[in-house]
Amino acid sequence: MDLKLAGQSVIVTGAASNIGRAIALGFAAEGAKITIADLDETLANQVAQTASDRGAAEVQVVKTDVTDAAAVADMVATAGQFGGIHAVVNAVGWDQLMFFTDTTPDFWQKIIKINYMSVLNLTHALLPGMIDQGEGSFVCISSDASRQGEPREAVYGGTKAAVNAFMKTIAKENGRFGIRCNLVCPGVTLPDPEEAVSDNSMWAKRDAMFTEEQLVKVANAMPLKKIGKPQDIANAAVFLSSRAAAGHITGQVLSVSGGYSMAG
Ligand SMILES: NC(=O)c1ccc[n+]([C@@H]2O[C@H](COP(=O)([O-])OP(=O)(O)OC[C@H]3O[C@@H](n4cnc5c(N)ncnc54)[C@H](O)[C@@H]3O)[C@@H](O)[C@H]2O)c1
Numbered sequence: 472m473d474l475k476l477a478g479q480s481v482i483v484t485g486a487a488s489n490i491g492r493a494i495a496l497g498f499a500a501e502g503a504k505i506t507i508a509d510l511d512e513t514l515a516n517q518v519a520q521t522a523s524d525r526g527a528a529e530v531q532v533v534k535t536d537v538t539d540a541a542a543v544a545d546m547v548a549t550a551g552q553f554g555g556i557h558a559v560v561n562a563v564g565w566d567q568l569m570f571f572t573d574t575t576p577d578f579w580q581k582i583i584k585i586n587y588m589s590v591l592n593l594t595h596a597l598l599p600g601m602i603d604q605g606e607g608s609f610v611c612i613s614s615d616a617s618r619q620g621e622p623r624e625a626v627y628g629g630t631k632a633a634v635n636a637f638m639k640t641i642a643k644e645n646g647r648f649g650i651r652c653n654l655v656c657p658g659v660t661l662p663d664p665e666e667a668v669s670d671n672s673m674w675a676k677r678d679a680m681f682t683e684e685q686l687v688k689v690a691n692a693m694p695l696k697k698i699g700k701p702q703d704i705a706n707a708a709v710f711l712s713s714r715a716a717a718g719h720i721t722g723q724v725l726s727v728s729g730g731y732s733m734a735g
Contacts, residue, residue, distance in 0.1 A: 475715035477502035478528050480553035482546075484537050484563045484593065487514035488668040490612060490660055491562030493701030495519075497709040499527035506550035508535040508543075509563075511669035529553055537563050537589035540596075547596040558608040558712035559597055561590050561634075565673050566627040568680060579626050586630035587637075594641060602648045608712045609652040611638055612704065613724065615732045618656060631656075635724055642722035651721040653711045658728025659689050660699035694730030703727050 481498050485491035487509035498505050499522035507522075509515040512534040519530040531553070535546040550556055565585040567578070590611055601607030616624040617631035635654050642652035659681070661674070668674045681689065690698050707727045711717045726732040 472716060474501050474709065474713035476558075476709070476713055478504065479557040480504045480506070480550065480555060481712065482506045482508060482550050482556060482559040482593075482597075484508045484535070484559075484561050484589070485612075486518055486562065487511040488672040489662040489666070489674060490657065490701045490704045491560070492518050492666065493705035494560050494562055494612075494708045495522055495530075496525055497702075497705040498712075499523070499525040499530070501709065501713075502526050502528050504529040504553040505531075506546070506553060507532045508537060508546045508550075509669070510534065510536055510671050514667060514669050517667075537561075537592060538584040540592045543589075543592040544596045547593075547600075551600070555604045555606075556597060556600060557606065557714075558610070559593060560708050560712060561593055561609070561611040562708075563589050564612060564614070564631075565671070566624060567673065568623040570623055571625040574626060582626045583630055586627065587633050590634050590637065594637075598641070598645065598650070601650050602645065606649040606714065607651070608714065608717075609638060609641065609650070610708045610711050611635075611652075611654050612708065613654040613656045615656045615658045615726055615728045617654075618724070618726065618732045618734055639722045646721055651711075651714075651717070653717070653720060653722070654724045655704055655707045655711065656724060656726040656728060656732065657704050658693065658699055658726070658731040659686070660701060660704055661686075663701060692731070693728070697729055699728060 486495035486507040616628035
């Protein structure tokens with residue numbers, strides 16, 4: 472199916488690593504014009520080169536801290552050089568696994584800023600332009616932790632549930648302007664072993680996330696008996712960003728997690 476994303480201007484945040492990287496490369500294969508917004512300029516530039524090699528019409532990297540509203544507004548203005556922005560995928564996210572009793576208020580603030588404030592910043596900066604052009608797609612990479620509660624991810628799951636509720640509201644408020652908002656919920660999704668991840672990635676210290684023994688248990692807990700790959704999430708995010716393919720889908724929360732969550 473032709474997703475009709477060729478030549479379309481898209482933004483992917485967090486595209487220097489893992490899931491965001493796969494999403495940027497998914498848009499590249501469709502021939503989109505891609506703006507990569509990430510804190511890690513070095514890795515982002517490597518992803519940009521790969522995106523170019525794989526067919527992106529144009530690619531630019533804008534070093535951006537998505538928790539900073541002014542920086543996000545500047546990045547959106549730069550992205551506009553590729554034409555009206557058709558789609559944004561918010562892939563930035565961060566967590567450190569621990570029981571709530573072990574967390575601190577500083578830790579809560581960090582997670583809330585990276586996972587939730589970033590989405591508010593992006594949406595606020597992008598909506599007016601999308602309303603004017605009568606079209607636009609938001610996809611946020613949420614988490615299965617938002618849907619059912621996940622031990623050691625209390626604050627993280629709360630921020631992702633906030634993102635779900637926020638995006639559904641934006642979908643209802645702005646559907647009349649041709650704007651669609653959807654959420655993709657990964658389960659555990661490991662970076663490809665041959666790919667580097669940023670020092671800002673939650674996988675920078677992979678053993679602190681999961682031991683190999685825990686990963687076997689996680690895989691066994693899934694109906695499909697396997698851990699997710701970045702490409703699995705990218706396939707869903709790119710599909711939902713396509714008006715040609717998903718133009719009648721909005722306000723939906725899609726788990727891509729081997730069947731871990733099955734919401735009716
Ligand atoms: N990987 C998983 O198992 C998993 C599971 C459920 C949900 N998710 C969600 O999927 C998304 C992607 O996850 P991932 O594993 O690819 O993440 P990751 O931690 O590997 O990569 C995040 C990227 O965001 C960038 N980043 C971090 N803070 C930033 C900031 N303030 N401004 C700009 N860039 C910043 C990092 O440099 C990195 O390139 C996240 O929203 C995450 O919460 C991931």
